[in-house]
Amino acid sequence: MIARVIVTPKPVVNDPQGVTVRQGLATLGFAEVTDVRVGKYIEVRLKAGSEREARERVDAMCRQLLANHVIEDYRFDIERDGEKSR
Amino acid sequence: MKFGVVVFPGTWSDRDCGWVVDQVLGAELRYLWHKEADLRDCDCIILPGGFAYGDYLRTGAIARFAPVMEKVSEFAARGGLVWGICNGFQILCEAGLLPGALIRNSSLEFRCEWTNLVVERADLPFTSACEEREVLRIPISHGEGSYFADPATLSRLEQNGQVVFRYADVEGRVRPNANPNGSVHNIAGIVNSRGNVLGMMPHPERCAEQELGGTDGLKLFRSVMHHATKALAG
Numbered sequence: 001m002i003a004r005v006i007v008t009p010k011p012v013v014n015d016p017q018g019v020t021v022r023q024g025l026a027t028l029g030f031a032e033v034t035d036v037r038v039g040k041y042i043e044v045r046l047k048a049g050s051e052r053e054a055r056e057r058v059d060a061m062c063r064q065l066l067a068n069h070v071i072e073d074y075r076f077d078i079e080r081d082g083e084k085s086r
Numbered sequence: 087m088k089f090g091v092v093v094f095p096g097t098w099s100d101r102d103c104g105w106v107v108d109q110v111l112g113a114e115l116r117y118l119w120h121k122e123a124d125l126r127d128c129d130c131i132i133l134p135g136g137f138a139y140g141d142y143l144r145t146g147a148i149a150r151f152a153p154v155m156e157k158v159s160e161f162a163a164r165g166g167l168v169w170g171i172c173n174g175f176q177i178l179c180e181a182g183l184l185p186g187a188l189i190r191n192s193s194l195e196f197r198c199e200w201t202n203l204v205v206e207r208a209d210l211p212f213t214s215a216c217e218e219r220e221v222l223r224i225p226i227s228h229g230e231g232s233y234f235a236d237p238a239t240l241s242r243l244e245q246n247g248q249v250v251f252r253y254a255d256v257e258g259r260v261r262p263n264a265n266p267n268g269s270v271h272n273i274a275g276i277v278n279s280r281g282n283v284l285g286m287m288p289h290p291e292r293c294a295e296q297e298l299g300g301t302d303g304l305k306l307f308r309s310v311m312h313h314a315t316k317a318l319a320g
Contacts, residue, residue: 009189013234014268016194068144068180070187071234 001048003058005076007067008039042066054078087314088114090128092158092174094138094149095120099171099291103134106294111307120152129314130167131158133174135227135289145188145230146176155181167211167310168283172228175275175285184278184285185243186235188228192268196229200299201266201288203274204254207247210277211313212284215305221258222251222302224288226266226274231287233269233276240270251275251286 009015017038025033044061048054058076067074089107093100100117108115116126120138125131138149149155155177162168162183170178178184191197200223208218216222235243243249251274255264265272267287275286290303 012236013189014192014232016190016192016268020194065143065147068147068187070179070185070236071189 001046001051001054002079003044003046003054003061003076004079005042005044005058005062005066005074006039007042007062007072007074008037010071010073013071039072051078051080054080087130087311087318088116088126088128089310090116090118090125090131092118092131092133092154093120094136094152096138096140097134097136097173099135099173099289102289102291103132103171106291106304106307107132110294110304111311113311118154120149120154123153123157125154125157125161125166129318130169130310131161133158133168133170133177134291135172135174138173138177141173141176141230144180146173146178146180149173149177150181159183162278162283165280165282167314169212169310170283170285171289171291172226172231172287175287176230178283178285183283184276185239186233186276188230188287189232189234190230191228191232191266193266196227197231197266198225198227199266200225201274202254202256202258202264203251203288204258204260205250206252207250207277210250210281210284211310212277212306213250213309214313215309219258221254221256222305223293223300224290224303225292226288227292228267228287231269232267233273233287235270243273243276244271246279248276248279249273250277250284251288 018036022036062074252272290306293300294304
């Protein structure tokens with residue numbers, strides 16, 4: 001299975017990268033952009049007996065290492081045999 | 087009095103810390119490789135600056151799993167002195183030995199410059215040679231030194247007097263324009279509630295000799311030395 005993990009700065013955490021990208025987009029004329037947050041995308045391939053098991057394991061990975069709960073939120077999808085579920 | 091300086095792959099301030107310990111302070115020095123699971127009887131453990139394990143994923147995120155860190159946590163739990171400088175502060179936060187986290191500087195720039203720090207606590211093992219409200223001139227050198235903690239944690243830190251150093255102007259006034267990285271409440275260094283684990287972004291080991299432009303950093307090393315010698319004698 002493949003877990004596709006997205007880690008983003010929490011809304012209360014300043015994201016100077018996001019602000020800078022937003023300014024860049026505004027300079028290019030994308031006036032409709034109201035906010036940009038820059039995070040991380042992590043792909044984890046793992047063996048698991050079931051999707052539920054994979055979900056539990058990936059959640060533990062996020063809590064213990066992939067995301068820092070002080071400053072980041074995370075979410076992930078699990079993909080199996082070309083099927084995708086949230 | 088023995089100082090242990092932890093060396094991870096990617097640590098770069100270990101030799102600077104070691105130099106101050108054995109050449110300037112005249113204390114006993116032991117380098118502790120990250121794979122060691124023995125602190126070899128040290129009285130104070132320094133986690134120096136650098137980019138441990140390349141700072142992959144997040145600063146300090148991987149270093150906290152090193153075998154030596156388990157021993158450092160146990161040592162801290164027994165009341166042992168643990169001192170994280172720059173990357174060491176980031177590692178202590180990731181390891182949960184100190185609250186909060188260090189994020190990208192608000193300027194997005196790597197800042198390498200002198201800062202003025204006002205000493206908020208002069209009663210700690212790390213600061214006893216300082217005066218309260220004294221201004222120390224100590225350089226920073228980091229890209230991710232912006233201290234963040236959620237409002238509840240922050241108010242607990244303030245109420246408990248756990249903020250040890252704040253970025254200030256030369257008069258010791260805590261002003262937004264004296265803040266080099268966007269840290270909340272201008273925080274440059276904090277201590278745990280027990281007072282034996284200090285994390286700070288500025289580099290005292292880089293200003294312990296006049297040849298390097300100042301000796302304010304030496305006051306912190308002297309404080310630790312004084313405290314440990316007293317404890318050993320007592």
